[in-house]
Amino acid sequence: MWALRRASSSLRxxxxxxxxxxxxxxGLGISNRCLEDCDSGVYWPAKAVTDRFLSLRKFHxxxxxxxxxxxxxxxxxxxxxxxxxxxxxxxxDGFSDLESPATSGAIQKDIVDNxxxxxxxxxxxxxxxNDDFKDLINLSDTEAEISEKKSPRKRVTSKMFKAILDNPAxxxxxxxxxxxxxxxxxxxxxxxxxxxxxxKRRMFVKAxxxxxxxxxxxxxxxxxxxxxxxxxLIAKVxxxxxxxxxxxxxxxxxxxxxxxxxxxxSAVNVKKSEEVFNKMxxxxxxxxxxxxxxxxLLYKRTDKKKIADVLLLMDKENVKPSHFTYQMLIDxxxxxxxxxxxxxxxxTMKDEGLEPDxxxxxxxxxxxxxxxxxxxxxVVLKKMEGGNIKENRWACxxxxxxxxxxxxxxDVSRIWQVCKSNPKIDECVxxxxxWGRLKKIEEAEDVFDILVNKYKKAKNSISKGYYTLLSAYxxxxxxxxxxxxxxxxxxxxxxxxxxTWDAVIKLYCNAGEVEKADxxxxxxxxxxxxxxxxxxYITIMDEYAKRGDVHNSEKIFYRMRQVGxxxxxxxxxxxxxxxxxxxxxxYGMSERLKADNIFPNKALAGMMAxxxxxxxxxxxxxxx
Numbered sequence: 001m002w003a004l005r006r007a008s009s010s011l012r013x014x015x016x017x018x019x020x021x022x023x024x025x026x027g028l029g030i031s032n033r034c035l036e037d038c039d040s041g042v043y044w045p046a047k048a049v050t051d052r053f054l055s056l057r058k059f060h061x062x063x064x065x066x067x068x069x070x071x072x073x074x075x076x077x078x079x080x081x082x083x084x085x086x087x088x089x090x091x092x093d094g095f096s097d098l099e100s101p102a103t104s105g106a107i108q109k110d111i112v113d114n115x116x117x118x119x120x121x122x123x124x125x126x127x128x129x130n131d132d133f134k135d136l137i138n139l140s141d142t143e144a145e146i147s148e149k150k151s152p153r154k155r156v157t158s159k160m161f162k163a164i165l166d167n168p169a170x171x172x173x174x175x176x177x178x179x180x181x182x183x184x185x186x187x188x189x190x191x192x193x194x195x196x197x198x199x200k201r202r203m204f205v206k207a208x209x210x211x212x213x214x215x216x217x218x219x220x221x222x223x224x225x226x227x228x229x230x231x232x233l234i235a236k237v238x239x240x241x242x243x244x245x246x247x248x249x250x251x252x253x254x255x256x257x258x259x260x261x262x263x264x265x266s267a268v269n270v271k272k273s274e275e276v277f278n279k280m281x282x283x284x285x286x287x288x289x290x291x292x293x294x295x296x297l298l299y300k301r302t303d304k305k306k307i308a309d310v311l312l313l314m315d316k317e318n319v320k321p322s323h324f325t326y327q328m329l330i331d332x333x334x335x336x337x338x339x340x341x342x343x344x345x346x347x348t349m350k351d352e353g354l355e356p357d358x359x360x361x362x363x364x365x366x367x368x369x370x371x372x373x374x375x376x377x378x379v380v381l382k383k384m385e386g387g388n389i390k391e392n393r394w395a396c397x398x399x400x401x402x403x404x405x406x407x408x409x410x411d412v413s414r415i416w417q418v419c420k421s422n423p424k425i426d427e428c429v430x431x432x433x434x435w436g437r438l439k440k441i442e443e444a445e446d447v448f449d450i451l452v453n454k455y456k457k458a459k460n461s462i463s464k465g466y467y468t469l470l471s472a473y474x475x476x477x478x479x480x481x482x483x484x485x486x487x488x489x490x491x492x493x494x495x496x497x498x499x500t501w502d503a504v505i506k507l508y509c510n511a512g513e514v515e516k517a518d519x520x521x522x523x524x525x526x527x528x529x530x531x532x533x534x535x536x537y538i539t540i541m542d543e544y545a546k547r548g549d550v551h552n553s554e555k556i557f558y559r560m561r562q563v564g565x566x567x568x569x570x571x572x573x574x575x576x577x578x579x580x581x582x583x584x585x586x587y588g589m590s591e592r593l594k595a596d597n598i599f600p601n602k603a604l605a606g607m608m609a610x611x612x613x614x615x616x617x618x619x620x621x622x623x624x
Contacts, residue, residue, distance in 0.1 A: 158193035159184060164206055172209035176217070186219040195229065201460065208233040224253040231256055235263035240272055254285040261291055265298045268566050270597075273298050289314075289322045296328050302568065303599075304332060321352070327360050334367030339376075342367060358384070362398055369405045377406060389418055397430040404434035412438065416447070423450060425461050429468050436472025441481075444472050459494055467499045474507035482507040498524075502536045514543040518552070522559075531563045541574050548581035567596045569604060576607045585613030 160179065167175045180186065191214065198207040211230045214220055227250045235243035243260060250256065257280045264273040277295060280287060292314045299306040307329075314321065326349045333342035346356060346364070356364065361384050368377035381402055386392040389399075396419050403411040412434045419427040428451035435444035451465045466489055473482040486504060489496060501524040508517035518540050524532045541556040557575050561567060572593060579586040589608055593600060600608060 158190055158197060160186075160190045161194035161197045164194065164198070164210065172206055173213045176210070176213050180219075186214075188220060191220065204233055204236045208237050224251065224255050227251065227253070228255045228259040231259045232263060235260065235267075240264060240267060240269065252283065254280065254288075257283075257285060258288070258291050258294070261294050265294045268298070268301055268568075270298060270302055287317060287319065289319050289325065292319055293322065293324050293328070296325065300328055300332055307332065323354060323357050323360065326354065327363065330360060331363050331367075334363060334370070337367075337371045339367065339371050339373060358395070358398065362402070365402050366405075369402070374406055377402070381406075389415065393418065397424070397426045400427070400430040400434040401437060404437035407438070409438050409440070420450075423447075423454070425451065425455055425458070425465070428454075428462075429464050432465060432468045432472065436468070436475060439476055441472065441476060441478065444469060459492075463494050463497075464499070466494060467503050470500065470503035470507065474503055474510050477510050479507060479511040479513075498530055498533045498536070502533045502539075505532075505536045505539055509539055509543050514540060514547075517543075518556075525559065525563055534560070534565050537565070538570065538574065541571070541578075545574050545578035545581060548578060548583070550578050550582045550584060553578035567598065569598060569601065572598065572600075573604055573607065576604070576611055579611040580607060584611070586611040587613050 160176075163175055163179045164172055191210075195207055195210065198204070198210065208230070211226070211233055214226070215222055215230070220226070230250075231243050231247060234246050240260070240263060243263065247256060247260065257276060261273060261276045261280070264276055273295070277287075277291060280291065292310055295310045296307055299310065314325075326345060329345050330342050333339075333345060342364070346360075349356065349360075361380050365377045365380040365384075368374070368380065381399055384392075384395045384399060386395070389396065396415050399415050400412055403415065412431075416431050416434075419431070423431070428447055431447040432444045432451070435441070435447060448465055448469045451462055455462045466485065470482055470485055473479075473485065482504070486500075489500070501520065504520055505517045508514070508520065521532055521536055521540060524536075537556055537560045541553055541560075544552040544556065553575055557567075557571060560571065565571075572589075576586060576589065579589075586608075589611065
């Protein structure tokens, strides 16, 4: 844990000088005060900082090496411009809302075979990544039983789930009452499989109805994990406030509170997340690594300066970091092209007895490629391949798009040949994505045809292939082909959701038809079932900003807030860029930032200065 504490010096220095700044709500009680060592550029915690939950008195009373020796003295802000504007576009990063368990060997292979997350998670909004909830609450005590019944080629089926799926127009209560009348038995295994399958298909309303029926019918005795499952579903379907209200009527437990914490973080609700964490402390509940990881995930998205303080609190409470902890730190370093710092975290992780898992290796390769370290990326990819790619078939879907990002068409072809004779859905999607990145559209279309012909009955499953091909058309500015594919989807009655809307919006924006993209976004938002991705709004807003179209940029900014997206640094950067390009002042922008509790970094402060209507210039001073 000491090794993680040594991250605080470089993690803390991002953007603003944070000396004497509080980083959380007063209730959480974490202080961010520090003293600056002007010679080294390293920030050291104040010796006498104390509060209710965190004491830093003993922070540097140790015989271990100094932070600079392991983490270096580079600041994130010094390199932020090399990748993204302050690294704030976290809505597009590669993390699911809920961490995945550490896995290896056959278990890892099974997860990769059956989980959609790893195909192109870095290209998807976090809202559309499949967040299998079993990692958080282990829906029932029969999870081990489910695992035992799984075979490598066949998933566990559920008559209960099939009955619900076969009666989409009926309420789950009516379906279940009839199902029981027919002599079917309600077992925990049956319930666990049904809920898991409903979640994987994001049928949260049906899952909530099933949970409600189970409790009201008393077919099973509810445990704390069953209550936690209900809290999660209420939060997803009806919001955090209703979930909290339900918690007033059930037994209080750590698993229930961490469920609410995870949903608060998923909603990027900083205040509520901190309140829940603080409440867990007040109730003297055991705070696991999962809870700390949720805070890290929250601050990774909203304010990276606070990451160091969470690490300090973990150290004080003797909570050992998990694979997911290191995954977030590695990704945070990689987002700002701090490759050396990223590698040092990997070494620290190994020193702590943890080896990089598939997700971490995927992140390392992605960031190496983004930083132009192609040789290092190749080493990671070869390691993922192992001695025989046919034996490590599970890695193909990850390797295909990464080799494509390196421009290695021969390796993409070699890996695809391993899959081609009998490809899985996710391998087909990865193949389409890879050939699209290489601008080999004919090859991408060939893989798409294989997918559609092989899995034509599984419409929900192959819809991702349509989205991926549509994205390839958008990236290559092939508007006509994109329109044709959308028409084909409509005629085939394929489900169209936020991912497809996003691809269509990108298609029209790349073709210069921003107004058409705006119209599509508006219609998608009015459907009301699932809101468009944040990325879709930002894509259109970027185009309006490039034109200096302040009116439409403000309109998109307002619509984002209307559908529930919290304003963050990235949105304000894009909005202010519209004012800069229009060469008009942006009055009241500082007040708007303060109202949203956003503190500008150096880049944004410079942008705001350019649109300050009251800025003094040489000419204005003479006239005054």
